[in-house]
Amino acid sequence: MIAQEDIRKFETFSTPFYYYDLSLLRKTLDVLKKAVDKYGYNVHYAVKANANPRILQVISSYGFGADCVSGNEVSKAIECGFPASKVVFAGVGKSDPEIINALNHDIFCFNCESIQELEVINEIAGKMGKTANVALRLNPGIDAHTNKCINTGLADSKFGIDFNKMEEVVKIALGLKNIKLKGLHFHIGSQILDPEPYRLLCLRSNEMQEKLAKMGVELPEINLGGGIGVDYYKPDENPIPDFDTFIESIHSNLVVKPGQHVHFEFGRAVVGQCGTMVSRVLYIKPASQTNFAIVDAGFTDLIRPALYGSYHKIENLTSQSSETLSYDVVGPICESTDVFDKGIKLPETKRGDLLAFRTAGAYGEIMASQYNLRKLPNVYYSDNQ
Numbered sequence: 001m002i003a004q005e006d007i008r009k010f011e012t013f014s015t016p017f018y019y020y021d022l023s024l025l026r027k028t029l030d031v032l033k034k035a036v037d038k039y040g041y042n043v044h045y046a047v048k049a050n051a052n053p054r055i056l057q058v059i060s061s062y063g064f065g066a067d068c069v070s071g072n073e074v075s076k077a078i079e080c081g082f083p084a085s086k087v088v089f090a091g092v093g094k095s096d097p098e099i100i101n102a103l104n105h106d107i108f109c110f111n112c113e114s115i116q117e118l119e120v121i122n123e124i125a126g127k128m129g130k131t132a133n134v135a136l137r138l139n140p141g142i143d144a145h146t147n148k149c150i151n152t153g154l155a156d157s158k159f160g161i162d163f164n165k166m167e168e169v170v171k172i173a174l175g176l177k178n179i180k181l182k183g184l185h186f187h188i189g190s191q192i193l194d195p196e197p198y199r200l201l202c203l204r205s206n207e208m209q210e211k212l213a214k215m216g217v218e219l220p221e222i223n224l225g226g227g228i229g230v231d232y233y234k235p236d237e238n239p240i241p242d243f244d245t246f247i248e249s250i251h252s253n254l255v256v257k258p259g260q261h262v263h264f265e266f267g268r269a270v271v272g273q274c275g276t277m278v279s280r281v282l283y284i285k286p287a288s289q290t291n292f293a294i295v296d297a298g299f300t301d302l303i304r305p306a307l308y309g310s311y312h313k314i315e316n317l318t319s320q321s322s323e324t325l326s327y328d329v330v331g332p333i334c335e336s337t338d339v340f341d342k343g344i345k346l347p348e349t350k351r352g353d354l355l356a357f358r359t360a361g362a363y364g365e366i367m368a369s370q371y372n373l374r375k376l377p378n379v380y381y382s383d384n385q
């Protein structure tokens, strides 16, 4: 529930805006830290989920590292307090300037996805007189049973190196003199609510470790990526993901040899619930089956419903009406996909009412665009700073 005092505050803010509950963010980080510290696991926050500087500062203050997917994310993470020695850099398409930037910062590790990428990093590192630490991103061929748009561990996905070609790639990597092969990396997808895909992932990691052991190779770093999901349907009942269940399952299935370190890259699970997008109703347009509630936010402010068909719980923060009606909540953008939800029940809604789009902390503000020359959404924080 969004507290009445927050709603009174929202009335004074200009819409549309993102509101971040930094105390919920801290509670989430406390729970995560406790769950991973128990086994000495390392977390690199996935910056792409939300790169708001205040959010990054809170997360970096917990001593976590950062998982970056662009050169700008690498620079921004370091600016916002993440030590370069805990920054990992992933992505299928790292450009030369991005590689140079990461090498200049002496980041912890590149997560590499192809032989050609290894060769390019080796060449650039050589020219710079540096050695690049590298983990190989493996495609484990696991179905994370999540939305097809965010399922990344299947064999036909563009991500990672084919599981069966891995030994060949390891041999090549070991032969490159400006590269130090440090580990294995995986990322099977996002919004995963069941520990089972992680159990399968652990088995794949164990299997690969055995294959490598036969080649006489032992790598110190095992990075299992991110992907733990959040409850978009019941944000008030489940404000903090059940990290313990996932971490316990991983602990009981993953083989970790002495001297090996385990890493994760959680994004959505860290920031999803602390953010709410708030928009004002501009017009109500009755139609035959429903009523259109036309709001002042569009997919330029929160694109997940239009991009992936994702659900965000919508609440009317203003209406005191006991009568509920059916609404299609739509934005002002000149595209027919600019729809947040259809046929939802809301208390009678009027022009000027505030609507909250819950669980918008991950892949929300960061995906905002200026299409239609719109202003980017405003941002406010629970501590008023």
Ligand SMILES: *Cc1c(COP(=O)(O)O)cnc(C)c1O
Pocket (backbone or CB within 6 Å): 046, 048, 049, 067, 069, 090, 091, 187, 189, 190, 191, 225, 226, 227, 228, 265, 266, 267, 268, 269, 362
């Ligand atoms: C997106 C991404 C993550 C974070 O995923 P979440 O589902 O937000 O936890 C982690 N690692 C890599 C390589 C990614 O691309």
